Amino acid sequence: xxxxxxxxxxxxxxxxxxxxxxxxxxxxxxxxxxxxxxxxxxxxxxxxxxxxxxxxxxxxxxxxxxxxxxxxxxxxxxxxxxxxxxxxxxxxxxxxxxxxxxxxxxxxxxxxxxxxxxxxxxxxxxxxxxxxxxxxxxxxxxxxxxxxxxxxxxxxxxxxxxxxxxxxxxxxxxxxxxxxxxxxxxxxxxxxxxxxxxxxxxxxxxxxxxxxxxxxxxxxxxxxxxxxxxxxxxxxxxxxxxxxxxxxxxxxxxxxxxx
Ligand SMILES: NC(=O)c1ccc[n+]([C@@H]2O[C@H](COP(=O)([O-])OP(=O)(O)OC[C@H]3O[C@@H](n4cnc5c(N)ncnc54)[C@H](OP(=O)(O)O)[C@@H]3O)[C@@H](O)[C@H]2O)c1
Numbered sequence: 001x002x003x004x005x006x007x008x009x010x011x012x013x014x015x016x017x018x019x020x021x022x023x024x025x026x027x028x029x030x031x032x033x034x035x036x037x038x039x040x041x042x043x044x045x046x047x048x049x050x051x052x053x054x055x056x057x058x059x060x061x062x063x064x065x066x067x068x069x070x071x072x073x074x075x076x077x078x079x080x081x082x083x084x085x086x087x088x089x090x091x092x093x094x095x096x097x098x099x100x101x102x103x104x105x106x107x108x109x110x111x112x113x114x115x116x117x118x119x120x121x122x123x124x125x126x127x128x129x130x131x132x133x134x135x136x137x138x139x140x141x142x143x144x145x146x147x148x149x150x151x152x153x154x155x156x157x158x159x160x161x162x163x164x165x166x167x168x169x170x171x172x173x174x175x176x177x178x179x180x181x182x183x184x185x186x187x188x189x190x191x192x193x194x195x196x197x198x199x200x201x202x203x204x205x206x207x208x209x210x211x212x213x214x215x216x217x218x219x220x221x222x223x224x225x226x227x228x229x230x231x232x233x234x235x236x237x238x239x240x241x242x243x244x245x246x247x248x249x250x251x252x253x254x255x256x257x258x259x
Pocket of ligand 1: 015020042083084108137138182185
């Protein structure tokens with residue numbers, strides 16, 4: 001069906017949009033007609049300067065710069081996709097995670113959404129419509145020990161915050177949804193699988209198998225592609241999803257083993 005999804009004229013902010021699922025989401029929303037502003041700490045040479053703002057979203061100043069750029073560049077916003085997130089915590093279990101590591105995970109996985117929403121959601125409420133997508137992780141329900149304990153807890157906090165926000169603003173016309181990915185085969189994941197493969201003397205598929213085993217297996221047999229995550233987000237931000245709010249969509253190939 002032609003134009004099943006049409007975002008023509010919509011103004012969208014996608015954070016963390018230069019790599020992985022963020023880059024795929026920026027490309028797809030633009031293809032569907034949206035005016036997209038994206039952000040990361042640095043702009044790849046391949047990405048046009050137009051529609052990009054450089055900022056560190058783990059800081060209050062960086063969030064303010066992005067919120068200002070939304071107003072200056074887009075003149076308001078209809079769609080916000082909070083994609084930025086990740087973990088750089090060291091391995092070694094919970095005892096290796098000091099206050100600095102915990103704060104870093106919260107600063108990257110919780111506070112960018114909280115700070116940007118505090119500025120942008122009231123604008124959506126004032127115009128009577130808008131969609132906010134918080135990208136969480138299956139680790140909020142399937143936390144892995146070792147390095148990602150604080151990341152999992154930060155994503156759980158993001159989920160609780162998202163649900164609360166949805167209750168407040170859905171009656172005012174603003175939808176708030178969560179997308180919870182399992183393993184995504186991003187550029188960084190490819191590098192990890194290649195490194196594991198080299199360590200174990202196997203090939204790339206063998207490296208992927210090691211990662212899948214660490215997750216307890218993926219029933220569909222492979223990770224999601226970044227553009228498959230983007231497809232889900234594009235549907236959720238479109239008018240096709242007009243009554244979807246306050247809920248979470250998992251895209252994990254069946255990884256989470258429980259109902
Ligand atoms: N990959 C997975 O397997 C997976 C699984 C579950 C959930 N997720 C979630 O899905 C989302 C996307 O993950 P991804 O793996 O696709 O991302 P990714 O490939 O690691 O890309 C991260 C993006 O965020 C930007 N970024 C990182 N730190 C930033 C900061 N402090 N301020 C501003 N921008 C920053 C990066 O650009 P710069 O480095 O230039 O700043 C880049 O554009 C994240 O929320 C992640 O937690 C991912």
